[in-house]
Amino acid sequence: MTEIWTDEEGASTAEYAIVTMAAVAIAGVLVAVMRSGSVQSLLQGIIEKALQTPSPGGGAPGARVGRCGGPRCRP
Template structure:
């Protein structure tokens, strides 16, 4: 008599639960499905005093200011008056 039990598929272990995850640990196939402990638990909420992302916004503002300053500097350096001053400065430094 042959065994008529179908072969069992290979199971993939579930990832470790995230911090704050309070739902029970699932077993078997259900372990690969993430179910939040309560509805809306996986959504990010913006709370008063929550400053996540503020450093990124500050970097963006600083970069924009630096680009604006570089644009002004390029415009000033291209003017004939400033080029003449710089040329005279370099010639005075090279010629004794």
């Protein structure tokens, strides 16, 4: 009977199964969160802001376009 309790054959397989189930559970939670409207709109706003191209001169109205675009430029 002591051989049954000391034998660890198959223990690593069981550990892999538990880790795999935990990973699937975490993935399921992430999918549920990503499908919520508020998270989608937040991510969409972040992506749109990141993809906006800046205008020449740093985007400031009336900014000079050319070699000198800094505050020390003379008109």
